[in-house]
Amino acid sequence: MSFSLFSPKNRIINFVLNEHSIRFVELKQANPPIAQKWGERFLPPGIISDGKIIDFESLANIIDECIDEWKIHKRSIRFLVPDSLVIIRKLSIPSEIQADEMKGFLYLELGTSIHLPFEDPVFDTFPLTDNGKTKEILLFAAPEKYVMEYADLFTSLKLIPVAADISPLALYRLYFQMDLASQNENLFIVQFDLTSVTMCIFEEAIPYVMRHFPIPFEINKWEMNKEKDGMLEFKYMGDASELAYQFEDILKEMNKLIDFYRYSLNNGKKEVTKLLLSGDHPLLQVILEKVKDRLDIPVTTISLDSYAKGKAGMVPTRHLLSLGLALKEVQ
Template identity: 65%
Template sequence: MAFSLFSSKNRIINLVLNDHSIRFVELKQANPPAAQKWCERFLPPGIITDGKITDLDSLSSILEECIDEWKLQRRHVRFLVPDPLVIIRKVSVPVDILDDEMKGYLYLELGSSIHLPFEEPVFDFYQLGNNGKTKDILLFAAPEQNVMEYANLLSRLKLTPVAADISPLSLYRLYHHLGRTKENEVLFTVQFDLTSVNLCIFEESVPLVMRQFSLPFNINHWELKQDSFTEIKYTGETEELVIQFEDILNEISKLSDFYRYTLTNEKKDVSKFLINGDHPMLPAIYDEMRDRFETSVEMLSLNTEAFNKQGNVPFTLLLSLGLALKEVK
């Protein structure tokens, strides 16, 4: 799964850009997962907004500085398609469509029987099963213009894009690689970042439904200390964060109920919440979810000594590490 725009290469760096940061990881080894090198750069507001590049010149200048400072020149790169751009949708197609015809069929049906909120998508699919008359397909799509804007920017800066992925799959890939998965598990992933939250429900390894929410972010209410990594401390009114968190917790409940009552007709329920993200208040969010929900809540973590003897890899980079495991057997 994910977007098949590029061919695969070796010695790949793994880049994650969102509305507030640029991060990269270079994988040293896969078993156990270990990072050889990692860095981060905080982005001022207004350069990337809701996943879309809104100030290309500034982003290009900052990324060029990062490439030079981190010594990433002329490297192959994987990157994540920002969550707000991604659609996951279940569609039905005639059962007689052959596997090698599926992509062409879906391309023809986009805009007619299959409707997306954007034109000219880049997409991939995963087959779920059939009832004898139709096949169920899980469609992953994003606007090609926005995805290629990232790819073209990286190319202009002398990097070579070789793969694009989506964050829930990267998160699940690390979770699976660490041997945490269980048979018949229904996993609800919560990627809680500083400026957005991504919710996704997996049956086994398949992301059936995903929701994305933006969080209000006023940089004047945060204290930033920038070193090799950015330390962020909230200085605004606590009540504002409480309201944000409460809204997201309500959305988590709604999506969980939607899965249980609408998607499975009460035949299945979420068996675990998996939390990850770069929000500075993530431990408090984790504690609140444990108090709020009867379902098991786990924060994604790993033995940091398996990473690098020189020190701990920040928890904010676990998503990048999941991306680095793409195509690793």
């Protein structure tokens, strides 16, 4: 006999929005991760750009239709902060700064010893080391204005935002939950989507460095079809050499980040030991083969197999982020 982790009335909806889609997963149980239901809706270009909401009214109307279609009225939700808005920094601060003083101290240091490319950040911290004089922390920051626009949007549609997260943590959470992590592992996560690529390097379960790169997306060069299960399928109809150039550029950026981590951050004493490739790009399998050919690092993917199978069948792999987000605070 098995029991669900949550009672139905307490199950949280997990939203992932990017420039080309809205997705959600409702988790049935966490171990193994099994989804109760999921859904997807295409977003036309220009509604969200560089992680920022450009057309608030159109996005609100589309999400409102999704709420009706997916029957998720007045539910509590988690959502991902767009990767393009997120910065991860390692900082050294005096050891005497206590946990309850951390945010006040960081706000005081903004613009002097701490410099961010935006004003009025919302942030979180994670402790690393403490030698008695100074301690190192990781700072996760994003511009409060744009993060709150998403929270306010959901609230205006009578949804209840209860938590926000970042995509590398969501994906790592699923990777860990499925018992794929190894001890002393330096994992390079590459999330290769239709309109952007996010890269993040983890030591054990800690993300140390993150980069985000937009990808040119011309909708007239893609043929979009809706499958019987409601999922969207994209087929590229343009010049194949254009995508090849895109892939080459991203491979160069991957190599740069690997070298930055090894030499600039660790003086050659640490290196990436494994690469996890994920994402919703229609040619992800082609990208996987290119990565395996070009990088001298073991490359893996997340295969759901018997995991995440709900009443409607197997959860598509492009819902991995939503599934990882659903595991937040349930482990």
